[in-house]
Amino acid sequence: MTQPPATASSPRCAAATVLSAAARAVIIRAIEDNDGGEVFFVGRAGPDRIADDVLPCAFGNQDAVPALTSLAEAGDVVIHNHPSGGLQPSHQDIEIASALGERSVGFYIIDNACENAFVVTPAFEAPAPAVLDPDRMDELLGREGFLARAMDNYEFRPEQINMARAVCRAFNEDAVCVIEAGTGTGKSMAYLLPAVLWALENKEKVVVSTNTINLQEQLIHKDLPMLARRLGPKFRAELLKGRGNYLCLRRLEEVREHGQDLLGSGFANELKELMSWAKATPDGSLSDLAFRPATELWDEIKSEADNCPRTRCARYRDCFYYNARRRASAANILVANHALLLTDLALRLTTGNYTEAAVLPPFHRLVLDEGHNIEEAATRAFSAQVTVTGLRRMCRRWANPERRGMGVLSAFIRRLREAVEAEADWPVLEAAQAIVYEHLQPGSEELATVASEVCERMLPPLMDSAREESGAFADPARITQLRITGEVAASPLWLEHIEPLTRQMHAAISHFTAQADRLSVELKKLSKSAREKIASAALQVESHAGRMRLAGEQIGQFLKRDDNLCVWLEYAAPRRPGDPPILRWLTAPIEVGSVLKAALFAPVKTTIVTSATLTVDRKFDYVLTRLGLRSRERPPAESAATDDEPAPAYLDEDAAWDPDAPDFAPDRAPRPAENLMAARPKSAGIERPVILEVFDSPFNYREQALIAAPRDMPDPRRPEYESAVADAIERAVRISRGGAFVLFTSYGMLNRTVTRVGDRLSRERFTVLRQGDLARHALLERFRSSPRAVLFATSSFWEGVDVQGDALVLLVLARLPFSVPSEPVQQARVEAIERRGGNSFTEFSVPSAVIRFKQGFGRLIRSRTDRGAVLILDSRVVRQFYGRAFLNSLPAHDIWKGLQAQLWPELERFFAYRAR
Numbered sequence: 001m002t003q004p005p006a007t008a009s010s011p012r013c014a015a016a017t018v019l020s021a022a023a024r025a026v027i028i029r030a031i032e033d034n035d036g037g038e039v040f041f042v043g044r045a046g047p048d049r050i051a052d053d054v055l056p057c058a059f060g061n062q063d064a065v066p067a068l069t070s071l072a073e074a075g076d077v078v079i080h081n082h083p084s085g086g087l088q089p090s091h092q093d094i095e096i097a098s099a100l101g102e103r104s105v106g107f108y109i110i111d112n113a114c115e116n117a118f119v120v121t122p123a124f125e126a127p128a129p130a131v132l133d134p135d136r137m138d139e140l141l142g143r144e145g146f147l148a149r150a151m152d153n154y155e156f157r158p159e160q161i162n163m164a165r166a167v168c169r170a171f172n173e174d175a176v177c178v179i180e181a182g183t184g185t186g187k188s189m190a191y192l193l194p195a196v197l198w199a200l201e202n203k204e205k206v207v208v209s210t211n212t213i214n215l216q217e218q219l220i221h222k223d224l225p226m227l228a229r230r231l232g233p234k235f236r237a238e239l240l241k242g243r244g245n246y247l248c249l250r251r252l253e254e255v256r257e258h259g260q261d262l263l264g265s266g267f268a269n270e271l272k273e274l275m276s277w278a279k280a281t282p283d284g285s286l287s288d289l290a291f292r293p294a295t296e297l298w299d300e301i302k303s304e305a306d307n308c309p310r311t312r313c314a315r316y317r318d319c320f321y322y323n324a325r326r327r328a329s330a331a332n333i334l335v336a337n338h339a340l341l342l343t344d345l346a347l348r349l350t351t352g353n354y355t356e357a358a359v360l361p362p363f364h365r366l367v368l369d370e371g372h373n374i375e376e377a378a379t380r381a382f383s384a385q386v387t388v389t390g391l392r393r394m395c396r397r398w399a400n401p402e403r404r405g406m407g408v409l410s411a412f413i414r415r416l417r418e419a420v421e422a423e424a425d426w427p428v429l430e431a432a433q434a435i436v437y438e439h440l441q442p443g444s445e446e447l448a449t450v451a452s453e454v455c456e457r458m459l460p461p462l463m464d465s466a467r468e469e470s471g472a473f474a475d476p477a478r479i480t481q482l483r484i485t486g487e488v489a490a491s492p493l494w495l496e497h498i499e500p501l502t503r504q505m506h507a508a509i510s511h512f513t514a515q516a517d518r519l520s521v522e523l524k525k526l527s528k529s530a531r532e533k534i535a536s537a538a539l540q541v542e543s544h545a546g547r548m549r550l551a552g553e554q555i556g557q558f559l560k561r562d563d564n565l566c567v568w569l570e571y572a573a574p575r576r577p578g579d580p581p582i583l584r585w586l587t588a589p590i591e592v593g594s595v596l597k598a599a600l601f602a603p604v605k606t607t608i609v610t611s612a613t614l615t616v617d618r619k620f621d622y623v624l625t626r627l628g629l630r631s632r633e634r635p636p637a638e639s640a641a642t643d644d645e646p647a648p649a650y651l652d653e654d655a656a657w658d659p660d661a662p663d664f665a666p667d668r669a670p671r672p673a674e675n676l677m678a679a680r681p682k683s684a685g686i687e688r689p690v691i692l693e694v695f696d697s698p699f700n701y702r703e704q705a706l707i708a709a710p711r712d713m714p715d716p717r718r719p720e721y722e723s724a725v726a727d728a729i730e731r732a733v734r735i736s737r738g739g740a741f742v743l744f745t746s747y748g749m750l751n752r753t754v755t756r757v758g759d760r761l762s763r764e765r766f767t768v769l770r771q772g773d774l775a776r777h778a779l780l781e782r783f784r785s786s787p788r789a790v791l792f793a794t795s796s797f798w799e800g801v802d803v804q805g806d807a808l809v810l811l812v813l814a815r816l817p818f819s820v821p822s823e824p825v826q827q828a829r830v831e832a833i834e835r836r837g838g839n840s841f842t843e844f845s846v847p848s849a850v851i852r853f854k855q856g857f858g859r860l861i862r863s864r865t866d867r868g869a870v871l872i873l874d875s876r877v878v879r880q881f882y883g884r885a886f887l888n889s890l891p892a893h894d895i896w897k898g899l900q901a902q903l904w905p906e907l908e909r910f911f912a913y914r915a916r
């Protein structure tokens with residue numbers, strides 16, 4: 001019977017009157033997961049005293065209570081179920097309630113269905129948030145502050161203090177704060193200090209997200225420990241990695257016992273090493289492992305969301321991943337990466353859950369460092385791809401045709417036979433065997449064959465079409481991208497080849513997953529004891545089926561071609577005999593701003609977006625528009641590219657590939673972006689205040705740098721451009737005596753330039769290094785330790801590289817870093833702007849290139865004592881109208897713009913000190 005609300009005279013009430021719907025859903029699931037046993041939850045009550053933000057904290061009887069009481073703070077409630085259904089508090093309950101009550105923590109008892117509640121102690125009013133005093137920042141970061149005492153090389157930086165004050169304001173006002181802080185501002189301390197103080201004073205977690213591992217490591221190993229040592233009050237900071245980084249103890253056990261069925265005997269030695277590592281490792285994550293395990297093996301033993309029974313797992317208590325989650329839950333500061341964060345936000349948006357732990361624990365305050373990468377990170381997180389190779393690999397994991405008896409299905413049937421004892425289970429065994437042997441095993445082989453055939457039949461017409469577009473000399477082994485525009489969708493290529501073959505693929509996947517669904521229906525008929533015995537193997541089958549279903553959904557989305565999505569194919573012929581051809585179906589959201597607004601800026605109370613490169617020509621318009629923080633109405637008419645001032649030439653197509661691009665594995669397979677689009681709230685408004693701040697770099701560029709843009713370099717589209725660039729590089733490197741970074745926008749031009757000048761420079765005892773020759777870390781180490789080094793690199797070296805001192809004194813930017821015009825998502829974005837009457841060149845192409853250009857420029861001067869020269873060898877920067885946007889955006893204002901003949905003596909003078 002449903003109860004009325006609790007009153008002073010009757011503590012019994014309907015659970016819905018004291019717990020939100022989201023909280024009840026969390027509670028019901030956790031109790032179910034615990035087989036109806038006792039679970040203790042800590043929840044945070046809102047102003048209406050309804051508990052919303054609920055976390056299962058302890059399992060078992062009241063003995064588990066001490067562990068959770070430390071987690072509950074004033075204003076929280078502890079919730080506990082009575083499996084018997086009787087809600088009357090026991091003697092022990094009363095004791096717990098009174099201990100909690102002394103700390104202003106409420107206590108409720110509920111039944112297992114979470115329909116009825118007994119309010120032993122009502123929720124206390126949560127204390128008003130403690131505001132941060134911006135003046136304290138002067139005190140803490142100033143000349144007499146803890147930073148000055150902590151650091152030998154402390155520098156007084158007014159910009160840092162002002163930034164910290166702005167961050168305080170954003171916390172106090174529940175605002176979005178977008179801050180450009182130039183190189184050398186000390187921005188990480190400027191946001192960490194207020195974040196830590198806020199987290200401590202308000203008992204609220206603050207998440208700090210970065211784009212690169214380098215910055216994460218700096219925060220977690222350097223900045224936060226220093227704060228912890230010097231600040232005084234103790235706080236906890238944790239790093240949360242993607243789930244696939246952690247070893248799953250249950251799966252390791254499975255592979256140890258049944259690995260033969262899944263993998264054969266090829267990995268026995270590695271498995272043995274992993275078993276001993278598992279006993280010794282403190283955190284069970286890949287970064288603690290001294291060797292890189294084989295992908296096939298790690299795939300079978302890593303932690304996976306869809307292959308984890310959570311609280312039902314026998315290893316749940318010592319699980320590495322859940323231990324990391326528990327530490328993350330208890331942390332004041334949680335460091336994550338953009339990929340994890342965005343996967344978390346996507347899950348929250350599609351499920352409408354902002355209170356339960358999704359990938360990250362619940363949070364309301366967020367700092368996004370390296371904020372210029374958010375749009376790209378969101379695009380990646382919300383994108384999907386299905387590949388022929390991936391499908392074939394999935395099929396082989398179901399059943400390996402070359403090694404009969406191996407694979408998920410064979411392992412499953414063996415386990416099922418062992419588990420079935422009772423007579424009543426025999427018909428289920430028979431039906432399951434029939435589905436596996438007659439449908440799933442042959443079905444997985446057929447699906448692999450269909451995937452190969454679709455690839456074989458689709459590639460020739462695609463190649464023919466590519467040849468028509470790019471001429472007979474197009475390299476068939478180079479990956480080609482074909483965006484499915486309205487025009488392509490009306491062409492014979494789509495109608496006769498791509499669409500019917502993709503539909504065939506889709507139908508084969510649907511047929512296969514329908515049989516997997518039949519199997520799971522049959523398994524539900526098993527007796528409880530048999531179900532328990534095969535739980536692990538059944539979960540393995542279900543997780544593989546889930547991935548196949550997801551591939552089917554993604555192909556379906558490709559065929560549907562939603563207007564909000566960019567849809568394209570990628571393909572290539574095998575490079576060498578025996579290599580597989582490449583065929584991929586891809587989708588990505590065209591705009592992520594509205595999703596970011598709905599999933600991030602609206603629900604999260606405070607968001608700090610910061611980077612050294614957010615403004616273009618000192619204005620935030622571009623970043624605000626791209627992140628959904630400003631309406632994308634057409635701005636006042638601006639000058640556009642004209643015939644005499646043509647639109648720029650872009651990167652070579654191969655620039656799209658970058659082996660060193662940050663690669664964070666998301667925690668869960670991304671759901672189709674279409675679901676996110678559908679999940680966007682209809683209202684586009686963001687009510688939070690948006691604070692904009694620019695804090696300039698404290699470096700004295702006039703003294704420290706020579707910045708030159710020779711105006712007589714040939715236009716980059718002229719054939720003589722590359723040889724002119726090579727000559728200029730050679731000359732500049734000789735004058736600087738090495739210590740040079742030469743940054744390109746494509747591998748093609750990089751390689752051709754190295755071919756032209758590399759040997760000559762090597763003969764003159766320069767150490768010539770090229771991106772790709774060594775791993776990025778090793779390449780940079782080599783560069784730092786070689787006195788006459790020249791590093792030729794492309795996209796990923798335009799940012800995130802920090803070489804201080806004399807090792808780097810010359811930076812050459814070969815070309816303005818415009819995006820690849822044929823890259824499908826960029827193309828779709830350009831078209832979307834044009835469709836709504838905007839000017840894609842000035843609104844998108846130029847500003848996105850300016851941000852990258854500023855990043856590249858920022859590689860040179862990394863400290864107050866650094867000195868060096870920047871050569872911009874793309875003369876469009878001084879000759880075209882849009883060049884102003886590039887130069888005005890630099891932190892330095894004295895740009896040398898003469899002829900090369902005058903430049904070289906100027907450079908000789910600048911580098912004269914290196915001749916001594």
Ligand code: SF4
Binds near residue numbers: 315319
């Ligand atoms: S709880 Fe999940 S991830 Fe952890 S050991 Fe068990 S199955 Fe693996």
